[in-house]
Amino acid sequence: MSSKHQGNHWRKDSPRRITEYTDSKPATLPAIMLEPVGRRASAWLARLICGALMVALFGHGLPGMAAENDVVLIANPQLAIGPLPRDTARAIFAMRQRTSPSGQALHVMVLPDAHPVHARFAKGLLDVYPHQLRLAWDRMVFSGTGQAPERVASQAEMLKQVATTPGGLGYIERGYLDDSVHVLPLAE
Amino acid sequence: MTVSMSCRWQSSFRVRWSLAALAGLVCQPAQAADAMDTLQVHGFISQAWLISDDNDLFGPSSEGGGSYQYTELGANLSFRPHPDVLVAAQVLSRRAGGEGDDLQPKLDHGVIDYEWLSNTERRLGLQLGRFKNPFGFYNQTRDMAFTRPGILLPQSIYFDRTRSLALASDGISIYNEEYLDSGTLRLQAGVGNPQAGSDLDGALGLGESPGSFEGETSYIGQLLYEHEEGHVTAALSAADVEAGYRNGKPGPGDGTFHFQPWILSLQYTEELWSLTAEYALRGIQLEDFDAPGRNTDTTGESWYVQYTRRFQENWQWLLRYDVLVNDRDDPSGTRFEAAGGGPAYTRYAKDLTTGIQWRLHPQVLLAAEYHAIEGTGWLPASDSDTLPEKYWNLFLMQASFRF
Structure with missing residues (x-):
């Protein structure tokens, strides 16, 4: 099964499904x-x-195009993770939980705060606002209680970095996907 | 700029070497390369301008051109010598009025953090070293402008006059996060020695005496609950802080300072607005001094309600009402005045604040804010002999840069 097909179930409440047109x-x-x-x-x-x-x-054509725009959670192929509970994904991207459910060290990557895909990822998949993530990272970095996620400049770079970094975890629009990464479905 | 900065930062070399030594202890050679991959360096610079009609805050703000004596510079580094170990340290230069020497960098925090357990149900670890005190919503990053809702934090709780005690403790702190179905519960508890700077001597009326306060073993803890998607956050912070006054003879003699604050914090957040409130009871005891008038036992009360509204992506508007009472048994200060202690309005402060923040770039923050204040309860002790004014207005502007 290719990673692209795996990812179709990630959001059960998604109003935008791929349809035959x-x-x-x-x-x-x-x-x-x-x-x-x-x-x-x-x-x-x-x-x-x-x-x-x-x-x-x-x-x-819209549903098909929207699906290309859907943001999906991606992981380095070496990471053995099944569907990720939303709470866990939120704790991971807030940089509080640093290991996968199976115990592997994670390397979290994010797009710049102002990137539209970052906002859609935060609100759509994690159900948090980008300003909440920023504040959580700043509070950790400037109080000595944690580190900030690694920032990548573009989705193409995100794909490359997640594919080549052990424990790599990030997100991109479906249209940018290829077989170098796994799509991680989110579980409720 | 670069040259003068490097001079000022020289004393941080000692910090850096101690960190390198610490890293050597926990780092095995094979992991050194990996550890360097995790190295992060961050920092910030803030410069403010203050002007007031009466009363000086952070320099001569009530004189002609206002005051530029509010500067904050911080730089930190962190790395993981082992996946479960975080080494983090920050130096802070801060001048808020006072002498230019105040910009001398100090170690703000410096910890080795060992995370013993981290899974989908909980997280458990400890911090060893100088850890930031978990105190209300803002204390741990109170000097970093980007984490504040305005230029000044609500002074009733995050007051400047005895800030040294609140900042950090040298000791050990444990943390525990429980991921529950309904949200996240976080506990942090620490034991250590707080810093007691000369601000404490001045605030307690012992600035002229020969002795000084030194932090003694103190306890601090915070229980914080974040409901599901983080819309609702509630926290209870408590501390038992002790500082000993030494070498005070022959004046006041030696004594002890106890500080027992409780803070209840509540916040509701939506995408475009947040409502925040904190309420604090502050027990303060001075004991064992020879001069009987020095020994006191009072409970202060502080609270504020704050509304922040985000708009146009990068703008935020702030509205806040903040009240400080130095002595709950004498909230208007009239008994204090009747007893000859000074004007009643030096025993409380009511501050109505409105302000605006603009993030014109992810790394640049510009802010302006206006305070209409009655009372001088949180005004830092000044050298001036003139009495402060009861009603005063304060306007501030601040530019901040981060990396």
């Missing part, structure tokens, strides 16, 4: 063959056709 494409094609009746009518028709095409191509 090929069946709806031909619906508007006959309209293109109609003869124009007059200027106003043809303009009206052109608008209708454009609208219908937009709906056909993009409206139904």
